[in-house]
Amino acid sequence: MSKHVKTLIQGNIKATAMTTACKECQTSCQSACKTSCTVGNQVCQNSK
Amino acid sequence: MHIFTFQDMTLVLDTSSGSLLEVDELAGKIISLLPQHTVEAIRETLASGYGQTELDEALAEVFKLVEEGNLNGGLPSEPVLEIEVPQVKALCLHVAHDCNLRCKYCFAGTGDFGGGRTLMDEATGKAAIDFLLRSSGTRKHLEVDFFGGEPLLNFDLVKSLTAYGEEQASKFSKIIRFTLTTNGTLLGEDETRYLNDKKMALVLSLDGRPDVNDRMRPFDGNVGSYTPVKEALLRFVQARSGQNYYIRGTFTAHNLDFSEDVKHMYELGFREISVEPVVGGAGETYTLTTDHLDTLRAEYDKLASFYLERQQAGEPFNFFHFNMATYDGPCFGKRVSGCGAGFDYVAVTPDGEIYPCHQFVGNPRFIMGDVFTGIRDNTLSHEFRQANLYKKPECMACWAKFFCSGGCHANALHTSGTLLKPDQLSCELQKKRVECALGITAAKLRSGR
Numbered sequence: 001m002s003k004h005v006k007t008l009i010q011g012n013i014k015a016t017a018m019t020t021a022c023k024e025c026q027t028s029c030q031s032a033c034k035t036s037c038t039v040g041n042q043v044c045q046n047s048k
Numbered sequence: 049m050h051i052f053t054f055q056d057m058t059l060v061l062d063t064s065s066g067s068l069l070e071v072d073e074l075a076g077k078i079i080s081l082l083p084q085h086t087v088e089a090i091r092e093t094l095a096s097g098y099g100q101t102e103l104d105e106a107l108a109e110v111f112k113l114v115e116e117g118n119l120n121g122g123l124p125s126e127p128v129l130e131i132e133v134p135q136v137k138a139l140c141l142h143v144a145h146d147c148n149l150r151c152k153y154c155f156a157g158t159g160d161f162g163g164g165r166t167l168m169d170e171a172t173g174k175a176a177i178d179f180l181l182r183s184s185g186t187r188k189h190l191e192v193d194f195f196g197g198e199p200l201l202n203f204d205l206v207k208s209l210t211a212y213g214e215e216q217a218s219k220f221s222k223i224i225r226f227t228l229t230t231n232g233t234l235l236g237e238d239e240t241r242y243l244n245d246k247k248m249a250l251v252l253s254l255d256g257r258p259d260v261n262d263r264m265r266p267f268d269g270n271v272g273s274y275t276p277v278k279e280a281l282l283r284f285v286q287a288r289s290g291q292n293y294y295i296r297g298t299f300t301a302h303n304l305d306f307s308e309d310v311k312h313m314y315e316l317g318f319r320e321i322s323v324e325p326v327v328g329g330a331g332e333t334y335t336l337t338t339d340h341l342d343t344l345r346a347e348y349d350k351l352a353s354f355y356l357e358r359q360q361a362g363e364p365f366n367f368f369h370f371n372m373a374t375y376d377g378p379c380f381g382k383r384v385s386g387c388g389a390g391f392d393y394v395a396v397t398p399d400g401e402i403y404p405c406h407q408f409v410g411n412p413r414f415i416m417g418d419v420f421t422g423i424r425d426n427t428l429s430h431e432f433r434q435a436n437l438y439k440k441p442e443c444m445a446c447w448a449k450f451f452c453s454g455g456c457h458a459n460a461l462h463t464s465g466t467l468l469k470p471d472q473l474s475c476e477l478q479k480k481r482v483e484c485a486l487g488i489t490a491a492k493l494r495s496g497r
Binding site: 004 | 064074140377378383489
């Protein structure tokens with residue numbers, strides 16, 4: 001049991017770096033003139 | 049790595065893996081020393097302040113994460129871009145270059161994008177759907193956002209293109225998700241019934257408190273729009289049982305206390321809210337500048353506290369930028385390529401011209417082709433596609449890069465003259481929003497709700 005460091009979220013960036021993006025997820029417009037869909041807000045279509 | 053505090057927590061975001069850690073004071077100090085120091089040097093630096101056993105434990109925990117690749121590792125290599133021909137999967141369909149509001153910050157010249165006030169005709173709209181289907185290659189999930197101007201000024205076309213799109217998509221075994229962005233002034237009974245029957249996702253514009261909204265979002269003749277819009281949006285959202293919408297506001301230098309506007313809209317009964325910093329308008333009294341940054345950061349903190357308090361009280365409430373997809377977020381390729389303007393996503397004008405996105409509409413240099421004959425050459429598409437995260441030096445030095453993907457191309461071009469240098473003010477606000485979103489996630493995990 002860790003006393004000093006707690007992993008809250010295990011990131012998926014490295015794990016998905018070897019695959020090609022399927023581009024099936026929702027488009028993420030980053031312009032604030034619409035609603036800037038920060039990619040961090042996007043959900044992977046394959047995880048739905 | 050990025051070490052930051054949220055409320056009483058010290059958090060570490062590991063940039064290259066995307067992992068989020070909560071650390072105590074000692075582990076935080078070790079991690080801050082990691083990039084430039086060996087384990088021996090760290091031990092020596094901290095030995096005077098901590099007992100040996102405690103220091104050994106903390107070092108072991110931190111270096112275990114390093115060995116597992118979850119802390120202080122190298123970045124993945126830039127992905128290889130294999131497909132040269134754009135595979136368009138999303139259209140911003142400008143069915144109306146006209147609007148019945150005269151919003152003072154409108155990037156679209158109050159609806160006409162610097163051209164004439166026009167509506168798209170059915171032949172052009174159908175050609176746009178055909179263009180999307182034949183350009184989408186192997187992609188199955190496609191998107192059409194009815195946009196303007198005010199798209200409900202051309203409601204009959206919205207209906208006919210939705211029917212046509214559904215029919216054509218099924219022939220090609222594809223799925224088109226339709227969305228619509230509206231100022232809400234024309235949401236009558238017919239429109240509400242139709243949009244709800246179709247389960248169309250809507251972005252509904254309202255800026256917050258009455259005086260804030262009416263200052264920037266008047267009708268022609270400077271008549272405020274707050275009262276009729278608020279009533280229409282409440283009726284509309286109630287009719288769809290609070291599902292599948294966002295109330296979307298803009299804040300400017302006139303309402304730096306924008307958290308009050310979010311609270312106001314929450315108190316009206318809206319539970320899905322997004323507010324965005326105004327873009328453009330250099331030199332206007334409403335323009336945001338870096339002088340406003342400290343105030344705006346403090347507002348995001350206030351908003352984060354309010355958001356967390358409501359969520360932990362069991363109240364449904366989504367503030368778009370705090371709703372971070374932490375476990376099932378996008379893959380690395382998506383995080384590097386960002387919005388896909390010019391190759392995954394394009395805008396189509398009422399005349400059928402294709403632009404990389406809605407922000408470029410009206411600038412002839414960015415016309416890529418038209419929906420009747422397609423994209424004329426791939427030069428612009430290639431330029432936008434190449435402008436990924438790994439080509440932007442400021443982004444590669446930034447801890448938040450995999451959460452913002454390098455920001456908005458148009459914003460970069462307008463402020464820096466190049467796609468490769470993001471707008472600094474947008475970056476700073478983005479980083480603050482990411483910190484808040486990660487902090488909220490951490491707080492919810494700790495409290496179990």
